[in-house]
Amino acid sequence: MITKPKGCYDVIDKESLKLKKINRYIDYYCEFYNYDFIRTPIFEARELFHRTVGDDTDIVTKETYDFQDRSNRELTLRPEGTAGVVRSFIENKMYGNNLPRKLYYNGTMYRYERPGNGRNREFTQFGVEILGSNDVAVDVEVISFAYRLFEELGFKDLNVHINNLGSKEDRESYKKALKEYLKPYINDLCEDCKKRYETNPLRILDCKVDKDSEILKKVPNILEYQSEESKKRFQKVLEYLEYLDVDYEVDSKLVRGLDYYDYTVFEIVSSEEVLGSASTIAAGGRYNDLVEKLGGPSTPCMGFACGIERIMLALDKIEIQEKRPLDCYILYVNEEEKIKAITLAQDLRCSGVSVDYDTTGRSLKSQFKEADRNHAQLLVLLNSEDLQKGLISVKDNLTKEEVKIDENEIIDYIVSNG
DSSP states (O other), rough: OOOTTTTOOOOOOHHHHHHHHHHHHHHHHHHTOOEOOOOOEEEOOOOHHHHTTOOTTTTTIOOEEEEEEOOOOOEEESSSSHHHHHHHHHHHTTSSSSSSSEEEEEEEEEOOOOOTTBBEEEEEEEEEEEESOOOHHHHHHHHHHHHHHHHHHHOOSSEEEEEOOHHHHHHHHHHHHHHHGGGGGGGSSSHHHHHHHHGGGGGGGOOOTTSSSHHHHTTTGGGSSSSSHHHHHHHHHHHHHHHHOOOOOEEEEHHHHHOOOOOEEEEEEOOOOGGTTEEEEEEEEEEEESHOOOOSSOOOOOEEEEEEHHHHHHHHGEEEEEEEOOOOEOOOOOOHHHHHHHHHHHHHHTTTTTTOOSSSSSOOOHHHHHHHHOOEEEEEEEOOHHHHEEEEEEEEEOOOEEEEEGGGGGHHHHHHOO
């Protein structure tokens, strides 16, 4: 038997109800925050992710699904959403329109990593991006948007971990201090960190192997290597978060695992036990140089992303509304009644009524059971003798009251009483 690939999964039954609920909330919130939906290709030129995510990141060196097409083009299944959005922003010359552009995406991503708690090789990522504004109000909107969305979904005890990476000059100054500190301990770090020491020492702070070592616990504080302008900017972000009642704590070791971030970076953490020690449910930050790095004009940007699977995992303990009750179920026995059921169902659906009928040859008794399984509010009982008189029986499945309605008035009656 053919089975699904390792690290992939089917969305069915209760899981599909969770996914539908999450997507409804996402679409609702994005509409009210004035974000436009964007969909980018599932695969892109491999170079896009090397130039954005970073050549020495774990994502690019260990996790991307790379392949050649039949014309020998080097392509990669997208491992994250921001790079594709920025590429589209440049290619479609969105920078020529009114800025900022507020966009959101919701689609599948691919990373070759060990499947784990809410982590898969094929996963769904939702994210928002605001391109074209350097105002601290944008940083705060992105953070508060995510915070309120998760609150609305039912998460408890949310907290924002936030840090400031500062300007490019600030980061260069800190990298020198960090390398100087780490130099005596370089042989005590993992092999990946030894490479990062030369290419991007900031990423050592994000190491999964050495993160709890005493060496990394005592690294210099990045906030002490920033200009007064960067410090004032960060304080303004924190001040605005307090105005919006967003709980936060400053984490000077938070750098995120992608190379394109600067200034504000953050993670939203939940205390849901089902998430285990990996309690981060969303993360993001500012990336002011990425558009220019990919060949576009200088454009400050801010965004965040979250994995839908981790939200679904946490929602195991959060109430999920069952499938919406059916407005109407049509029951029949013979061929004449079946033809009427088919045409009546179409007319009712076109009138905004949710309706279904049997297509498996069930007995009338089994059809009643199927109507109850779908929590149908009204039952339409088709009977050949009634149809010849131009009548249709309708039964309220709760009160059990049954009435005969003129066939020409049946749509209006069900619409009014469904």
